[in-house]
Amino acid sequence: MALHPVVETVTARIIARSRASRGAYLAHLEAARIKGVQRGALSCTNLAHGFAAFPANDKLALREYKKPSVAIVSSYNDMLSAHQPFERFPAIIKEAVRKVGAVAQFAGGTPAMCDGVTQGQPGMELSLFSRDAIAMATAVALSHNMFDAALYLGVCDKIVPGLLIGALHFGHLPAVFVPAGPMTSGLSNQEKAKVRQLYAQGKASREELLEGESKSYHGAGTCTFYGTANSNQMLMEVMGLHLPGAAFITPNTPLRDALTAAAAQRAAAITAQSDNYLPVGHVVDEKCIVNAVVGLLATGGSTNHTLHLVAIAKAAGIVIDWNDFNELSAVVPMLTRIYPNGDADVNHFHAAGGTGFLIRELLDAGLLHDDVTTILGKGLRAHCAEPFLDGEGVLWKDAPLASADENVLRTAAAPFAPDGGMVLVAGNLGRAVMKVSAVKPQHRTVEAPAIVFNSQEDFMAAYKAGKLERDFVAVLRFQGPRANGMPELHALTPALANLQDAGRKVALVTDGRMSGASGKVPAAIHVSPEILAGGPLGLVRDGDIIRVDAFTGTLAALVPAEVWQARSQAQADMSPNHVGMGRELFAMFRSTVSAAEEGATTFGLPSPIPTTVALHDAAAVGDSVPGSDEDFLIKK
Structure with missing residues (x-):
C-alpha cells in the first residue's frame, strides 16, 4: 500500500524542519560510538570498582572486555502496582544473558511516581517534572560508561518517556524496553465511573467509593484503562522498541517471564560487538516519531503525549509540533474503543487482536512507515505478530486476520471514526x-x-x-x-x-x-x-x-x-x-521549562559539536562523522 499523502507530507516537513538539529544529534551519537565503551580504557581502580560485587564468572567476562555488558535501568518500587513486578526481572535478565555469553548489571534505578495516588494533591505538581528527573537519573545510571546496551524497565505516565529521553541521550547504545504488563481485569470501567459520579453528587459514601476503587485497582500490573501508562506501552510497540506483542501480557505469568528473557537476549545481540548493531538513536528517527503519533491517534491515546512525544523527538534532534498532530488526526481513523473512549479495557483489546492486528491494519492502509529499523533489525511489519509460549521460550505467530470483538478493535476499512479524535x-x-x-x-x-x-x-x-x-x-x-x-x-x-x-x-x-x-x-x-x-x-x-x-x-x-x-x-x-512536598526542590524546573507545545522540557535541542572536537574523534579511528541515518544504514 502506498503511503498516505498526508503522512508523507507531514514526514517530509518534519525531516526538513529538523535537518540541522537532527544532524547535530547524529554527530554527537557518532562521536560517542567512535570513542566506544570505556570499559577497556578505564584504570584498574575504576574497573575494579565497576565489577567488585559481580559473581566470579561475570567478573571474568567483563575483565576480558569481549563479552557484551547489558545495563538494567529500572523504575521498580513496590508501591506502584505497575512497577512492582519489576522486582523479579533483574534475576531473569541476568540468567538469560549468561545463556548467550553476555553479562548484565543493575546500573541504576529511577524515580516512579503515580498520578493516580497524587491526583488532586500537592505531589501532583512534581509529576510532569519527574519525567525530566527520570531522564537525568537514567543518564546517571549510564554515566559509568561500562555498557554495550541497555534494558529499560518502565510502564507508567512520565516514566517511559523519561527513560526514552535518557536513552536517546545515550543514543549510541542499543535500547530494548521491557514492560511489566497490565493487571487482570477487575471492576468494569462503567461501574467505576458511575460510583465516582455518585460520590461527587453526594449519593455514595466514601466507603462505597473506596470499595469500588479497590475492586478496580486490585493487583500487580498497570491500571487497565487506556490512559498514559498504556498509551506508553502502545507507543513502544509502534516505535519498534518492544518485542512484538509484549505490551499487554499480564505480570507473573510464564509468557511474561519468557518475554523478559527474550528481550534481554535481544539487547545482547544488537550491540556494536555484533553484526547487527542497532543503536536507539537511529531506531528513533523522523519516521519512527510519525509512526508514534499515528499509533496514538488511531487508538485515542493520552493527550499527555502531545507533550511527551514532542520531548522525546527533541531528545533525538527532531522537531514536531501540534500542527503535525492535527493534520495526521484528520486522516488517521479510530480503530479502537478502550476506556475512556469505550467500555473495554486493555486486556479486552489484547484478546480482540491486540497491537499486532492494529499495526498491520495501519500499515496496510498506508498510514505507518514500514521502512524503519526496529530492535528486530527489520521493518515495522515484523511487529504484526503475537507471542506464544514455546517450551520456556517465545514463539511469534502472525496477528489474527479478523478482530475477535468489533466493539473494541476494527479494521481500517470499517473504523469507529474517520479521524483520530x-x-x-x-x-x-x-x-x-x-x-x-x-x-x-x-x-x-x-x-x-x-x-x-x-x-x-x-x-x-x-x-x-x-x-x-x-x-x-x-x-x-x-x-x-x-x-x-x-x-x-x-x-x-x-x-x-x-x-x-x-x-x-x-x-x-x-x-x-x-x-x-x-x-x-x-x-x-x-x-x-x-x-x-x-x-x-x-x-x-x-x-x-x-x-x-x-x-x-x-x-x-x-x-x-x-x-x-x-x-x-x-x-x-x-x-x-512552590513549598512543601518537595516542590521547593523543583524551582529550577519551573524557571527553565519550555512551553507546552515545545514539550514542557528543561532541555534543548542538540547543539553542533565543535568542529575541532568532531575531527579529533573521527581521526582517531580514520572515520568521518555522518550527517544522516542513511549513512548509518549504508555502513551496516
Whole structure:
C-alpha cells in the first residue's frame, strides 16, 4: 500500500524542519560510538570498582572486555502496582544473558511516581517534572560508561518517556524496553465511573467509593484503562522498541517471564560487538516519531503525549509540533474503543487482536512507515505478530486476520471514526489540544460565559456550593508548567460530567493537563503560552463569552479587540504551590521549562559539536562523522 499523502507530507516537513538539529544529534551519537565503551580504557581502580560485587564468572567476562555488558535501568518500587513486578526481572535478565555469553548489571534505578495516588494533591505538581528527573537519573545510571546496551524497565505516565529521553541521550547504545504488563481485569470501567459520579453528587459514601476503587485497582500490573501508562506501552510497540506483542501480557505469568528473557537476549545481540548493531538513536528517527503519533491517534491515546512525544523527538534532534498532530488526526481513523473512549479495557483489546492486528491494519492502509529499523533489525511489519509460549521460550505467530470483538478493535476499512479524535484549537486565547474521541458531536461546540478559577480547589468549592448550575466555560488558569508544574486535573471530571448530564452546556479551558482520562466533556487543555510566559488566559474576565469549537478549531474570547488589548494580565500568588512536598526542590524546573507545545522540557535541542572536537574523534579511528541515518544504514 502506498503511503498516505498526508503522512508523507507531514514526514517530509518534519525531516526538513529538523535537518540541522537532527544532524547535530547524529554527530554527537557518532562521536560517542567512535570513542566506544570505556570499559577497556578505564584504570584498574575504576574497573575494579565497576565489577567488585559481580559473581566470579561475570567478573571474568567483563575483565576480558569481549563479552557484551547489558545495563538494567529500572523504575521498580513496590508501591506502584505497575512497577512492582519489576522486582523479579533483574534475576531473569541476568540468567538469560549468561545463556548467550553476555553479562548484565543493575546500573541504576529511577524515580516512579503515580498520578493516580497524587491526583488532586500537592505531589501532583512534581509529576510532569519527574519525567525530566527520570531522564537525568537514567543518564546517571549510564554515566559509568561500562555498557554495550541497555534494558529499560518502565510502564507508567512520565516514566517511559523519561527513560526514552535518557536513552536517546545515550543514543549510541542499543535500547530494548521491557514492560511489566497490565493487571487482570477487575471492576468494569462503567461501574467505576458511575460510583465516582455518585460520590461527587453526594449519593455514595466514601466507603462505597473506596470499595469500588479497590475492586478496580486490585493487583500487580498497570491500571487497565487506556490512559498514559498504556498509551506508553502502545507507543513502544509502534516505535519498534518492544518485542512484538509484549505490551499487554499480564505480570507473573510464564509468557511474561519468557518475554523478559527474550528481550534481554535481544539487547545482547544488537550491540556494536555484533553484526547487527542497532543503536536507539537511529531506531528513533523522523519516521519512527510519525509512526508514534499515528499509533496514538488511531487508538485515542493520552493527550499527555502531545507533550511527551514532542520531548522525546527533541531528545533525538527532531522537531514536531501540534500542527503535525492535527493534520495526521484528520486522516488517521479510530480503530479502537478502550476506556475512556469505550467500555473495554486493555486486556479486552489484547484478546480482540491486540497491537499486532492494529499495526498491520495501519500499515496496510498506508498510514505507518514500514521502512524503519526496529530492535528486530527489520521493518515495522515484523511487529504484526503475537507471542506464544514455546517450551520456556517465545514463539511469534502472525496477528489474527479478523478482530475477535468489533466493539473494541476494527479494521481500517470499517473504523469507529474517520479521524483520530484529537484536534488543535487556536485563537486569541492561545493554542490548545482537545481530545474529542469520547465527546459526542453535540457537545463539541460550546459558547458560554466564562467563570474564571485560579485553582481546582476553587472550582470544586463553587461546584459543591451549587454555584455552577448553569451554562459556562470554566477557565482554569495558572496550571501551566511555569506556574505550578502543570498538574493533571482529573478531580474536575466527575463534576463537569454531572453538570453536562444535567443538560448544562459546559467546557473546560486550561493551561493544565487532563491526560488519558480526558472524557466526555469538551476540554481545551495545555493552553500555550501560559500566563507566566505572556499567554492571554490572564486577560479573561468572568462573563466573557468563550467559544470552544472542535469542528472549526476555534478557541476564542468573543471580546471586542480594543477591550481585549486594553486589559492587563491577571496576577496570582503562586508561592503556596512552590513549598512543601518537595516542590521547593523543583524551582529550577519551573524557571527553565519550555512551553507546552515545545514539550514542557528543561532541555534543548542538540547543539553542533565543535568542529575541532568532531575531527579529533573521527581521526582517531580514520572515520568521518555522518550527517544522516542513511549513512548509518549504508555502513551496516
